[in-house]
Amino acid sequence: MSKTRRLEKSAKNLTKMMGMYYTYNKIQAKKGKYVVWIAIVVPIELLKGFDLVIAVPENHSAMCAAKKLGPTLAEVAESKGYSMDLCSYARIDMGSMFGKGKNSPIGGLPKPDLLISNTNNCSLLSKWFDVYHREYDIPHFILDVPFCYERQKEKDLHYIVNQYKDLIYLIEDLTDQKFDIEKVKEAIHQTNKAISQWKRFLSSAAHHPSGISAFDSFVHMAPYLSSHRGTPLIVNHFKLLADETEKRMEEGKFPVPEEKYRLLWDNIAPWHQLRPMSKKLAQLNANIIYATYTSCMGTIEGKLAQFPLDPSKPLFSLARIQNATVCPYGLELRFNAISKMIRRYDIDGVVFTSNFSCKPYSLMQLDLMRKTKKKFPSIPCVMINVDHADVRKYNEEQVFLKIEALLEQIDNSRQK
Amino acid sequence: MKSLELLSEYSNYLEEQKLEGKKIIAFMSHDSIPEELIDAAGFIPLRLIFAGNDDLMNASHDYLPPSTCSFAQSCIGYFARKPNLYKFLELVDYILLSNHCVSDICVSEIISDNFNVERLNLYVPYTRNESAIKYYKIELENLRKELENIIGHEIPDQKIKESIDKYNLFKKKLAEIEKLEISGSQKLEIFQKAILFGPKILNEIEKLIQKNREITSNDSQTESNNKKVIFTGCSIFLGDYLMDLIEESGGEIVFFNTWIGHNYISQIYSDKILNSTDDPIDLFLYRFKTNIYGDHSVPDSLDNEISYLETFINEYQKENGEKLAVINHVIKFCDHFSLFQSTLKERLQNKGIQVLNLERDYSRANRGQLSTRIEAFMEMI
Numbered sequence: 001m002s003k004t005r006r007l008e009k010s011a012k013n014l015t016k017m018m019g020m021y022y023t024y025n026k027i028q029a030k031k032g033k034y035v036v037w038i039a040i041v042v043p044i045e046l047l048k049g050f051d052l053v054i055a056v057p058e059n060h061s062a063m064c065a066a067k068k069l070g071p072t073l074a075e076v077a078e079s080k081g082y083s084m085d086l087c088s089y090a091r092i093d094m095g096s097m098f099g100k101g102k103n104s105p106i107g108g109l110p111k112p113d114l115l116i117s118n119t120n121n122c123s124l125l126s127k128w129f130d131v132y133h134r135e136y137d138i139p140h141f142i143l144d145v146p147f148c149y150e151r152q153k154e155k156d157l158h159y160i161v162n163q164y165k166d167l168i169y170l171i172e173d174l175t176d177q178k179f180d181i182e183k184v185k186e187a188i189h190q191t192n193k194a195i196s197q198w199k200r201f202l203s204s205a206a207h208h209p210s211g212i213s214a215f216d217s218f219v220h221m222a223p224y225l226s227s228h229r230g231t232p233l234i235v236n237h238f239k240l241l242a243d244e245t246e247k248r249m250e251e252g253k254f255p256v257p258e259e260k261y262r263l264l265w266d267n268i269a270p271w272h273q274l275r276p277m278s279k280k281l282a283q284l285n286a287n288i289i290y291a292t293y294t295s296c297m298g299t300i301e302g303k304l305a306q307f308p309l310d311p312s313k314p315l316f317s318l319a320r321i322q323n324a325t326v327c328p329y330g331l332e333l334r335f336n337a338i339s340k341m342i343r344r345y346d347i348d349g350v351v352f353t354s355n356f357s358c359k360p361y362s363l364m365q366l367d368l369m370r371k372t373k374k375k376f377p378s379i380p381c382v383m384i385n386v387d388h389a390d391v392r393k394y395n396e397e398q399v400f401l402k403i404e405a406l407l408e409q410i411d412n413s414r415q416k
Numbered sequence: 417m418k419s420l421e422l423l424s425e426y427s428n429y430l431e432e433q434k435l436e437g438k439k440i441i442a443f444m445s446h447d448s449i450p451e452e453l454i455d456a457a458g459f460i461p462l463r464l465i466f467a468g469n470d471d472l473m474n475a476s477h478d479y480l481p482p483s484t485c486s487f488a489q490s491c492i493g494y495f496a497r498k499p500n501l502y503k504f505l506e507l508v509d510y511i512l513l514s515n516h517c518v519s520d521i522c523v524s525e526i527i528s529d530n531f532n533v534e535r536l537n538l539y540v541p542y543t544r545n546e547s548a549i550k551y552y553k554i555e556l557e558n559l560r561k562e563l564e565n566i567i568g569h570e571i572p573d574q575k576i577k578e579s580i581d582k583y584n585l586f587k588k589k590l591a592e593i594e595k596l597e598i599s600g601s602q603k604l605e606i607f608q609k610a611i612l613f614g615p616k617i618l619n620e621i622e623k624l625i626q627k628n629r630e631i632t633s634n635d636s637q638t639e640s641n642n643k644k645v646i647f648t649g650c651s652i653f654l655g656d657y658l659m660d661l662i663e664e665s666g667g668e669i670v671f672f673n674t675w676i677g678h679n680y681i682s683q684i685y686s687d688k689i690l691n692s693t694d695d696p697i698d699l700f701l702y703r704f705k706t707n708i709y710g711d712h713s714v715p716d717s718l719d720n721e722i723s724y725l726e727t728f729i730n731e732y733q734k735e736n737g738e739k740l741a742v743i744n745h746v747i748k749f750c751d752h753f754s755l756f757q758s759t760l761k762e763r764l765q766n767k768g769i770q771v772l773n774l775e776r777d778y779s780r781a782n783r784g785q786l787s788t789r790i791e792a793f794m795e796m797i
Contacts, residue, residue: 041444044660048704080758081758081761081762081773082754082755082758083746083754083757083775085483085748085749086751086754086755087751110728117714118517119542122518122751123515123517123518123751124518124751125543125750126542126714126715126754127714127752127755127756128712130718130755131717131755131759132717133715134718134719134759140714140715142542142543142714144541144542144543144548144551145545146539146551147515147521147539149537155551155558157552159547159550159551159554162547162550165788166545166547248678250731331525331529354481354483356481356483359483359484359518359519359522359749359751360518360522361519362483363480363484363519363522363523364482364483364522364524364525364526365481366478366479366480366481367526367529367530368480373545385481
């Protein structure tokens with residue numbers, strides 16, 4: 001059964017929401033509203049204190065890749081001299097910008113007035129946004145987030161809070177708008193509710209067979225990475241998703257009904273392969289039931305549980321959650337999270353996905369795999385190669401050869 | 417051959433230092449690492465500036481995916497293989513983990529985790545605003561405390577100041593090397609040695625400058641037919657064959673606009689700045705604030721870099737009547753320089769300056785192809 005049919009209402013709602021988001025952005029930008037391009041980890045809730053159009057290039061690239069337009073757009077940037085070794089998100093979105101939206105399913109993002117990048121999940125991001133900074137000659141604010149090896153230190157927290165204040169002053173200055181902290185508090189309140197529903201949805205993976213596949217979570221995380229975040233719309237969407245998932249489970253409808261292998265995925269989704277990969281896995285009675293990538297939403301420091309944001313301390317809460325990302329720092333934090341996932345979700349095997357386009361996520365994976373094998377000798381692991389948005393760097397045969405070998409190892413391990 | 421001698425000499429030097437009880441702190445080259453603080457605490461700062469080869473890159477694949485920067489792969493390869501000339505890496509006591517880029521962070525963590533080297537952390541902000549400067553100050557103070565904890569006593573301000581003075585004088589001398597009429601490969605050898613040994617070789621540098629001046633004043637100047645170029649982008653690390661290829665192709669590097677080269681040497685304090693404060697940490701902050709060319713800083717470092725190159729080329733042309741071309745070196749999978757190369761080439765070419773973007777790894781298999789590209793570029797200019 002395809003995932004669209006299984007979670008039909010949620011899928012329809014998702015299409016509606018994302019269509020609304022892109023259309024609304026275009027219309028508002030045309031009307032002259034101030035447009036901000038942000039990197040994915042920049043807290044949208046903070047920007048809710050202003051009236052802005054918020055666009056996310058990484059989100060746009062993932063969408064282009066899912067629509068099989070990744071290579072077409074990436075080639076535009078490559079023809080301008082950008083190396084094929086660079087992150088495919090960067091190449092795709094730059095390709096869209098250089099081509100003035102040509103070949104983007106939404107005609108590209110509305111022209112920005114301000115750029116906000118961050119440094120905690122990738123050092124390339126700020127350089128990538130610098131290309132836009134030079135191209136459009138607009139300000140570029142860099143949210144500089146220090147290491148995340150352990151519990152966040154006070155000095156780091158204050159550094160981030162100070163930068164939020166700098167950012168608020170900058171936007172006030174650029175837009176002549178007055179920052180409204182009450183709107184931020186309300187957005188935080190909505191995010192708390194949304195994440196609680198998201199966690200409820202993800203917890204369906206604990207069931208045997210799993211009520212979800214990681215591919216469901218990859219698809220439905222999209223509105224969280226858009227300006228729907230911090231609004232009742234996303235709360236409703238995640239609630240609908242969790243409700244519908246539970247309903248399907250009650251009806252006995254599961255993504256892989258004859259589930260034999262419960263797998264964990266470690267990296268960003270291969271956006272161009274969501275359908276073919278999940279379908280092929282299902283034919284093998286294998287389900288990637290959980291992913292580190294979608295689990296980290298709304299959590300901190302490699303934990304699985306939701307980190308409740310405190311609306312009475314909005315800036316501090318949003319600074320605290322900057323320690324949320326699963327990469328690139330802190331092998332121990334990542335390992336702790338994976339260990340918890342293996343236990344809680346009764347994982348049979350781990351698919352470590354070395355991603356050509358995401359160094360931060362991929363660089364430590366061999367160590368992570370070694371540690372996992374050592375701690376869980378009966379849980380086989382495999383390393384496959386993908387590129388999250390460039391299908392030219394993906395070899396399906398090679399990937400499935402490895403995955404099938406993993407499944408055999410799981411069989412062997414069960415016989416022991 | 418020269419690099420083998422240098423490594424052997426360096427190895428002996430480190431062994432001697434260890435016998436004297438000194439500890440070694442290694443780090444990946446980075447323009448905001450306060451080596452003077454490390455020196456003042458009595459440690460030996462060891463910059464990892466060693467180029468790779470196929471064997472080392474392959475050895476790193478037990479720890480890193482092949483899509484990692486070739487320099488980072490090589491660093492891991494050195495620790496994994498410890499080739500004969502690099503046995504000194506076994507003497508490393510600490511690795512200073514910093515954040516020049518993602519590879520710097522992860523590779524330092526991998527070295528620490530897998531090769532039994534204790535880790536020290538220093539986060540260097542990517543921006544240069546007030547919040548970033550305050551944070552960098554906290555990081556420097558924390559590093560100072562960590563070093564003090566290791567040695568068991570305070571590092572006096574005076575001692576740090578002395579070290580800053582020492583390195584400053586050394587860099588001033590190195591700046592004179594930049595102007596000497598010697599070949600690019602000779603300059604590079606001196607810079608590489610300087611980065612490894614630091615002010616310990618000040619006398620040697622002074623003698624070399626003196627000797628060269630004498631030779632230059634005695635000799636009538638001979639015109640060289642070599643094509644004069646500026647080298648920018650990623651540094652040429654020790655043991656790399658790239659310099660040979662450039663010179664064999666008829667190129668002559670007159671200016672190294674790289675970290676091993678001008679970027680390091682140019683971090684000189686004026687006497688006025690040196691005397692402006694009693695707190696040495698303020699001097700590190702000043703250097704951090706005024707370092708606007710390093711690829712680590714955003715935004716605008718590339719714009720600053722391009723204007724600097726343009727000015728240099730124009731001034732050189734006025735003085736020498738020759739227009740310099742540019743070789744922009746990008747080590748494969750280095751995101752920073754890779755993202756710069758398109759703009760750098762376009763903007764300089766628009767000003768009539770010829771640019772060769774040279775993206776490569778350390779594989780020997782690429783040597784022929786690289787050589788052809790360099791030769792074609794030299795013919796073109």
